[in-house]
Amino acid sequence: MADAPELSPTDSQSSSDEETVKGDHEQDHIAQVLDEDRQSSSTPVPPIGSGSIVNRYRELIEASRENASDDGSTIDSIPRQIGSPIDSLLSIPDDSPSAPGSVVSFPSTSSVLPSFASRPGLNSPTPSFRPFDRRFQSRISSPSLSSPRPSSPAFLAGHSRTVSLSSQMLLDPGETDTPSPPWEVVRWTKLKKLNAQAFSEAGKRNFGSPTCLVVSASIALGTSKGIILMFDYNQNLKMIIGPGTKAVESGPVTSIAISADHSTIAGGHANGNIFTWDTTRAARPFLSIPHLEPSQLQNRTVDGHVPNAAITHLGFLGTRHTALVSADNGGMAFSHLATRGTGALGRTVKTTRILGRYPDSKPPVGKTLKPSTVLAFSSLPLGNVEIATDSFGLTAMLTPYLLVIVSTTPIAQTQHKSARPKEVAAHSAMTGSLAWFPAVKLKVADPITGSQMSKVKLVYCWSNVLTVLDVDEIPAEEKDKPPSLTFKARSRWKCEEAIVAVQWLSRSVLTVLTITQRLIVLEDRSMRMTEAFDLIHKHIYHVDLFSKQLDSLVEQLDEEDTSMHGVVADAFYMSFRTYKGRLFLLGFNDVSIGALSNWADRLIALMENGDYVGAIRLATSYYTGDTNKLTIGLPEDTTLRHSMVLDKLMEIMSASLKYAFSQKQKNKQITNDSHLQELAETCFIACQSAGDVDFLFDDMYEWYEDAGMEGIFLETLEPYILDKSITAVPPVVVKAMVSHFVSKGLESRLEEMICHMATATFDLDQITQLCKQHGLYEALIYVWNQALGDFITPLVDLLALLIPLTQNGASSGSGHDDIHGVNAYAFKIFPYLSYILTGRVYPTGETIPPDIALKAKAELYWFLFSGKSITWPKGTNKRFLTKPAQSQEPSFPYLRMILKLDAPSFLSAVNEAFEDSFLNNSPEKQMSGGQNRDLPEEQVFGLTVDRQYIVSILTEIMNPTDFDVTDTIYLDMFIARNLPKYPQYLLFTGSTLTKVLIGLCKYPGEDLAEDAQLSAEYLLSVYQPPDLAELIPLFKEAGFYRILKRIYKVDKQYGKLVQTYFEDPDEREEVFHCIDICLRPQTGLTRRQVHDVHQVIKDNSQELVDLDPAKAAKTIADHAPELHQHILDSVSEQPGLQYTYLKTILEPEQESPQIRSPHQDLEEQYLRLMCKFNPSHVSHYVGLVKSADLRLEKLLPTMEETGVIDAAVILMAREGQVEEAMGRLIKHLGTLESALHSLLTGSDTQADPVDLQDAAEGLMQALQQYVHVGIWLCQGQTKTVRDAHSVRRRQRSPTKDELFPDETLWLDLVDVSVQITRRLSVDLESRSDEDVPATNGDAQNHESVGQSLDASKLLGLLRALVQNTFTALLTSTSAPPGISKATKSGGAGIGTNLSFLRILRAFLSRAAASSPNLADLRTVLSSIFSAYAYEESILRLSSRLLERSLFVNVNQAVELRQRGWRPRGSTCEACGRRVWGPGVAGNVFDAWEERQQVEEKRRQQRKAMTEGTAPGAKERSRSHGGSASGHGSEDEYGGNGKGKGKGKGKGKDLSLRFRVDKEEHGRGRDSEDTDRDRELAERDDGGDAKFTGGGSSSNGSSSHGLTPDEIASPGRTLGPLVVLACRHIYHQACLETLHAKDEAGHGANGYGYGKEREYRCPIDG
16 A cells, blocks of 8 residues: 655664664674574564565664664663771661660779670671660661662663554644654555545545545545445446436545445535435446425425535445434434335435434523534444344434434334533533444453443544444343443543544544544543544635534634634534545545554564664563553453564564674774663563563573673662562672672662572572672671571581680780671671571561571570580580680580670660560470480570570670670660560569669769660569668669659659659659649549648759749649748849749739639739839839838839839829829829930930930930820829719809819829920920031031931920820810709819819919919910810811712612613512513503603703703792601702611502612612602692602502503502512512501501501512
8 A cells, every 4th residue: 555655775884883773784784683583483473564665764763863862771880899898797777776886995893804895996897885775687688788789670770762562642733853763653554556546636626625635445435426436446437427417416435335235326515405416326326315305495385404404424224225313513413224116216215314403493481492412423334243223223413512423214213312521621612523343253252241232332532532332232121122322431531632533543542533633543442542643734625614513602702601602613524534544534635544553563663674672672661551542452351462473573572682792803993882781671671571581591691601792681680589570590600790799899779689589599608708808798698598508507607707806815815806896797697696586587577487597596506505615616526715825615605605795785686586486385396306205415504495595594694793784784774675565474582683673773884875775664563662661772872763753653752752853853844644633533542642742842842943944833733832922032133033923823825713712911012123124014014003001101102213104193093092193193194204305405415316316215204104104194083973973962162263183183284294294395395406517626516416307296295295195185075965953053174064164263263373474374375275286186077088988889879770670570479469571451551651651751951951051940849748758858959868768678669650679778769750740649649649658669669650540451450569678579569558557657558658667578578
């Protein structure tokens, strides 16, 4: 099918590194290697092809060489070589719990040297602190930080040259250099021969332009001249259908269908005609189905297509040639069934409408028809298996609103309906498409359903949402009846853009064409997009079929309606077809056929492109099933897929290795081997995925070894060994691996690899020798244990390293530098013992099999605790001695040597071993000892070892004579911790345990204090010393406070318990909780115990308050309030603590009922402290405290000293000393005045005048504050006198020159305010005058002072004193309503303006006496009157703002009252008669016309009045208004009448105007309408109108109409109507009848114009 010419090969060669990777495309191409392997193989392999892919991508390859990377590897280069193997020998990493961070040197008075680990210069990998709370860990079993290594190739980044194996993203058409895989996803072929006949100028002239395409056993094209062209697959024109018949007169062919047996073809035309043709006799139509004639359309006797409605869809039903279904662009669909006959004339066609309505049909009552069309249409094709649905004639139709599936035989019946899904994007393009896939018989059972037959399924798309629908048959209960069908939406997928066409490429693969002409390939079940690419260059044929029909629907687009579409897309369905896995495209200029490339094609394309790494990776993904199996032709069955891909995968790997190394051999000068490393990684992943590891060592390793590149292979092998993916390695490879890693200094990584490999492949002599040589002791131990089952030899090798250490270091502390390196190896003893004695493999941490673990533990216990030196190896006479220079070995020599090395670490290892069940008297041990009488000595002895024996030996060896206290303390901790855990296995005497406790109390360093105390707590949990009292001093000396607390709590010594909390530096804060627990009533303490606790609190009272004064105060207040004074006295030198303490008691944040009323002394002390620490709060607090609780003489000195005069005034006023209080206040005001005066007059001498303004404002605010205090004092006295006015009424009224006491207070306050203002004003004015005429010498100084003092602002603050005082005086002396009568009757003058006048007269008299100067009096009077002016301006402004707001609200109310609203119904809710709307009785229209005439007359009158504006007009309007409405205050025509509304509902006369206006709740209509209605009523009825008086709408609008007799027809009367807020409507008479009783007292029968009638809805209340 590929007719495209092949590109000429390019003779371009390059000697770059990329050539090694990609290869020489002409001489040594990898495809040739692959061909050679195929030729030598006996298995036949399909040919590669014509090689067009190679030529097609050759230019791309050459262009990409310039930008190719020299290094394609993602593996790191060789890691840095560590400085020395010693750095990696420690078994425990730095962050391991068993590794100390530093060496601690313990103080010791003993002459015995501590263990080597405790000496300076030797670092122990074991824990120095808290050793029994941690566990040993091996470097190999835990993450290593010291040996970085490459990660597994399985987690490497994607192959750099393979850009995309299966694109998941839509490609951008604007990018011309979009990367693509070296294969074509779809291989397109243009049908040149067919195109030359159908699209040439001659073809178009003879046949017309192609308009639609259908594919079956042949390719059929419909043309614009009504002709159908049929081609076979050799592109030969087999048939021309239509010339010389009515078909060419029916317009262009708009749809084609081919029958199931390919023998009949049908064509639909633009004028609505349908013709079918027998392909064997195509001279005339086999069947003609014309459109309806006009007469038939009018009579509607038969069904059929409307004239000139283009047939957009056509299909055959089942196997029949005479059964069709069709749809047109008008939205109608029909089924056509022809009867049998002899020829076309002998057949009759029965047409049945199955969808849509005729254009002239009327819509149902109450419904509107939306424009519609058939966006997609298809009949169910036949599969390769017979099912019941074949006889149903199922047809699926998709409209803009519904998916409809109907069965056409035997009768038309709807089987399923589905609405458009909500997931459709809002305002997206309107598109629709669908396609059936029939039921087929499967070669392999469906893996999901298990059936041998697939289901019928339908895919349909609305806009960008694709849905797959499964069809299931449910057999009928009766055999004669057909089965029922169920439709279930199984899968749904959303595209990024609208879908215009969809087809099934195979049973499991869908192809989707989008509105931008992108082709997307989907897998059915997973809905996974496997491929996506553009077809815009194909120029696919499309035509606008639906926009005209749906124009009104789109033009009415509502932005808020998300269900609407913004545009109707063109139709593409006639140009996009699939048949037997092939794609067919009808373009404007050609027809193309395309096929998806399968998996083998893609692999070959990569190989021909030189990307063998990408080919291996792609083949691996095919094998594992991680890629798109269905799209590329791979089966879903795993076994079948593996068998298909495995051979190809192995073939590609072999060819790749051969090609890569042949290129390496030819280009030896190339040093970049990254491609070989990448190839190795890829082959490892492939072989591991395929489970064929033998290929790696049999074939692949030989290639790398022969080329001298085995290092790449071995380093690639490393991560697979470490994660145990590969454990068995041939000895040859092991030997090469050891040599390679040792040569590069990577011994630690080699050691880790050895410990993860199976030992059966090792050369033991070689491996053990290499491990000893390079210090790989962990690997050596692993080999001895796993390969030989020997657990003692590793211990002997490690202890042998300590013999020179003990010889040189036992007597002196020198020689540490010489043995420092040996020390690191020797410390591996402790993790080794920990692992083996707990049944774990060292160093990997895996579990040892039980029988081997039993043997290993027994041998190690025998080695350590047998008490003598041994001969080792067994069978030799060589005894292993710890002190070869001495004639006699000590007892337990090996145990002593280990303890001398590091006692804490050994005890930590034994502590772990104690947790193992081996040390129990387990049945396994007894069985092993009983059945195997001939066990070796070491196993027999080891099986008898238990915990008691071990502890006894350790206690005997680690005596103070031989071991320093820095070591024996760990034994004491070991015993103390293990006794509570194993009480049934350990037994100690009381004296021994007491010695242990004493030893724990005498720990050698503070760093062990916490461990020692914790161990003592463990021991005391199971042991109670008989002489505990003697140990308490030791516990105190050691600081074991937790133990002391426990003892005192158990013995109920609560005083000592509290004292211990005070002494414990770590838990001092808990003393409050302890006191709370001890002193609460539930504890039940005796008096003696309470006294002891109180005494401890007294003794530590200062410390208690220092900890937290607030907590201390609350705790003491709750349980011991009598101690308050003692505690306060203890902190007398810290008044801040006293203040916080008292504040917590007297002003708690949350009131507590437990806090009792405080003592008077505490209140006074708190106030004195408050004057110092928070003076602004004193006045507030004084107002809260009872006056009886405070003594004035005790507090006044402090208050005056600290300047808290306001509080002093409050206290004195409460004591009745009002005049004295005013005197003190005036005195303080004078002090403030003097300070401000000094500040203003002495500012010239200030060095820094910047803060003068702040200081002056501060003093001015203080003056205002204390003037307000004086006002408060005077107001309080005035209120007291006013409350007692009845008493004053009986007293003698003062003379005009005498004042009452409260008036005297006001006089004093006013006088001092005025005097201060007068004097300070002079200073400020003088200061302002002095700043202006500054001399040259003082200019700068005056300028700075003038800038620092804002005289105008200070004058404003100063004058406010007098204004505030007089304002308060005026307010206080104004008579309230309650006592106005008393004032008039001659009572006391306080609270009246007479009182104010008396005070003012007295003040003026005093001012005249003190300041005879008229100028001074004028200043005073101006300040007084300014207060009045200020008050007046405030009132005027407030009134203006209120009026403006009121006007706005009233204006809005008037506007809203002029609106109305629509009643809920058109009938009266009571009687049911229609009151408005269609069908209302009465002469309503005549009344409306009359009303219109009246209103027109009024408008003319108003216009005339506006032009003339005669004075009498206004009077006339007023007379009208007065007579009609009773208001008489508004102009009828020009006035701003205001409606009146209140209550829940008002009546509204609708009998004349007969309309209900929309109106918001709570607003009224303009009374102008009301007046007009009234005037009309008076004129027509003589003023005797009967309608609702003042009736208004439910929200308050009033309306008055004429009487019902004026507009009612003869025999029918319409009464006034009432509309309520709930929108219910009533006749007024009906409503009043219902409310007769409720409305009796509201004047319901009064119909005067001045009244309003209120109603309540009987339904809603």
